[in-house]
Amino acid sequence: MLSLKDVWAHYGSVAAVKGISVEVAEAEIVTLIGSNGAGKTTTMRTICGLHKPTKGEILFEGKRINGLDPEKINALGIAMVPEGRHVFPQLTVMENLEMGAYLRKDAAGIRRDLEEMFTHFPILKERHKQLAGTMSGGQQQMVAMARALMSGPKVLLLDEPSLGLSPLMTQQIAKIIKKLNEIGRTIVLVEQNARLAFLLAKRAYVMEIGRISMSGLTVDLKDDPKVRETYLGV
Amino acid sequence: MDSATLLQTFANSIVAGSIYAVIAVGLAMAFGVMKMANFAHGEFFMVGAYTVYVCYGLMGWPFPVAVLMAIPVVALLGVATERFIFRPTRENVLAGFMATAGLALILQVLIGQIWGVGLMRSVPTPYMGALDLGGVRIGWQRVLVIPSAIAMLFALWYFLYHAKAGKALRACAQDPETARLQGININRMTMLAMAISGALAGLAGALMAPIHPVTPYMGHGIILTAFIVVVMGGMESIAGAILAAVLLGFIHTFVTTLSDAVTAQMVGVACMAVVLIVRPQGLLGRVKA
Numbered sequence: 001m002l003s004l005k006d007v008w009a010h011y012g013s014v015a016a017v018k019g020i021s022v023e024v025a026e027a028e029i030v031t032l033i034g035s036n037g038a039g040k041t042t043t044m045r046t047i048c049g050l051h052k053p054t055k056g057e058i059l060f061e062g063k064r065i066n067g068l069d070p071e072k073i074n075a076l077g078i079a080m081v082p083e084g085r086h087v088f089p090q091l092t093v094m095e096n097l098e099m100g101a102y103l104r105k106d107a108a109g110i111r112r113d114l115e116e117m118f119t120h121f122p123i124l125k126e127r128h129k130q131l132a133g134t135m136s137g138g139q140q141q142m143v144a145m146a147r148a149l150m151s152g153p154k155v156l157l158l159d160e161p162s163l164g165l166s167p168l169m170t171q172q173i174a175k176i177i178k179k180l181n182e183i184g185r186t187i188v189l190v191e192q193n194a195r196l197a198f199l200l201a202k203r204a205y206v207m208e209i210g211r212i213s214m215s216g217l218t219v220d221l222k223d224d225p226k227v228r229e230t231y232l233g234v
Numbered sequence: 235m236d237s238a239t240l241l242q243t244f245a246n247s248i249v250a251g252s253i254y255a256v257i258a259v260g261l262a263m264a265f266g267v268m269k270m271a272n273f274a275h276g277e278f279f280m281v282g283a284y285t286v287y288v289c290y291g292l293m294g295w296p297f298p299v300a301v302l303m304a305i306p307v308v309a310l311l312g313v314a315t316e317r318f319i320f321r322p323t324r325e326n327v328l329a330g331f332m333a334t335a336g337l338a339l340i341l342q343v344l345i346g347q348i349w350g351v352g353l354m355r356s357v358p359t360p361y362m363g364a365l366d367l368g369g370v371r372i373g374w375q376r377v378l379v380i381p382s383a384i385a386m387l388f389a390l391w392y393f394l395y396h397a398k399a400g401k402a403l404r405a406c407a408q409d410p411e412t413a414r415l416q417g418i419n420i421n422r423m424t425m426l427a428m429a430i431s432g433a434l435a436g437l438a439g440a441l442m443a444p445i446h447p448v449t450p451y452m453g454h455g456i457i458l459t460a461f462i463v464v465v466m467g468g469m470e471s472i473a474g475a476i477l478a479a480v481l482l483g484f485i486h487t488f489v490t491t492l493s494d495a496v497t498a499q500m501v502g503v504a505c506m507a508v509v510l511i512v513r514p515q516g517l518l519g520r521v522k523a
Contacts, residue, residue, distance in 0.1 A: 048415060049414075050411060050414070069414070070411075070414040070415050071414050071418060071419050071420075074414075074415060074416065074417040075417055079415070080415050082415065086409055086411075088404070088409055088412070088413075089408060089409075090408055090520075091401065091404060091405060091408070095401050095405075098398065098401060099401065099402065099405050099413070099418070102398070102402060102416045102418055103416075103417035147416070151416070151417065
């Protein structure tokens with residue numbers, strides 16, 4: 001459904017992503033793990049169009065999307081929950097969700113999806129009039145996820161959803177991610193918390209200084225001695 | 235100051251505050267979305283006044299029509315400024331500042347070349363007579379400014395908080411990159427912000443044309459005041475700009491009445507300095523997280 005072929009991305013003359021290839025199939029959760037500075041976030045920013053790749057190809061449903069502007073990529077069906085959540089702080093929760101559906105014209109579909117969001121995230125219904133910037137980190141993560149889902153995306157990109165959240169809140173977010181996948185959502189998950197990522201995803205790519213060093217089924221990778229030592233801390 | 239003078243000054247303060255608010259809100263709004271200050275904003279105001287001078291003073295159209303003309307004329311000027319100055323210099327704040335300062339000079343000279351630099355263009359007063367409030371008389375021309383400003387600001391508020399495009403504009407001002415991720419086209423939004431900003435400056439200039447000397451340099455004084463208002467209110471805060479505009483309207487008018495206009499300008503700047511010391515983010519500004 002989504003594939004990256006030998007994608008390179010630079011900041012100035014420094015290469016942050018050095019020729020990675022990633023495949024994402026429909027309705028699966030794929031995770032990208034790696035330590036700080038491995039290039040995971042750059043990869044995500046490159047997929048959603050915020051960063052232009054310098055080389056390589058990104059195909060979405062068979063069409064090249066690299067080089068397109070983020071608003072075009074959103075229109076094609078890729079929605080991103082950025083690292084650090086980035087809710088619109090001075091917009092209410094409801095307005096944040098409306099912005100997620102910005103390009104949609106089907107009022108009935110928007111209403112239906114809004115109801116769906118409120119069943120996934122009941123707190124958002126309760127707090128729909130609150131300014132998003134005044135909510136807790138976990139609640140903001142929910143706003144950001146619901147906002148992305150409001151565009152009715154075919155692929156959801158989640159960049160570090162557990163960052164800065166309490167263990168309890170992390171669990172809650174993990175449950176929702178799992179549920180979203182069970183109802184058929186395709187998800188690309190970037191996480192520093194490899195344990196969590198392995199729990200959720202079927203397949204994983206391990207990134208190290210801009211390259212994919214390993215990939216495969218999470219059930220196999222989690223028994224790999226190097227992965228165990230470096231990322232799972234066992 | 236006797237009670238009649240006091241009331242008169244009070245009324246004049248509200249008129250001044252209304253005009254400051256309309257001008258400063260436009261400046262704050264453009265700054266909020268683009269993070270760039272438009273130094274030609276005072277000249278937008280001037281072009282609004284000249285639109286009334288040409289349409290009403292020279293061609294003899296009805297005054298309200300001339301005022302309504304100024305809105306799209308200056309909005310278009312705003313759109314052109316976005317397209318040809320702010321957009322190409324988006325990555326280079328200094329170049330943007332320099333270019334709008336240059337635009338200010340170009341507009342001054344251009345208008346001066348066409349309609350002359352001489353003392354002032356006289357725009358006949360369209361509404362004679364005055365509103366009599368128990369001894370206090372305010373010319374209808376000035377009274378008119380107040381409801382016009384309130385209506386325009388109310389329309390803007392309604393747009394920003396109830397229209398989808400208005401909400402998107404606020405989203406862009408708060409986090410442009412994330413706004414793009416929602417499918418919001420930033421170029422269209424900055425253009426919209428500049429159109430609104432221009433419309434507001436144009437309306438203010440148009441309303442002031444009959445009561446303020448119309449010259450190519452009339453934007454000078456007003457831009458200084460507008461910047462003081464925006465800084466005092468808290469750079470991107472529209473409510474802050476309105477509050478600071480009313481405050482400064484009172485400060486300027488009262489000090490001018492009691493002393494003179496130069497002192498008033500000094501007191502205004504001093505007030506801004508005090509606000510910056512006590513509350514660096516401005517009256518209603520927010521501290522960036």
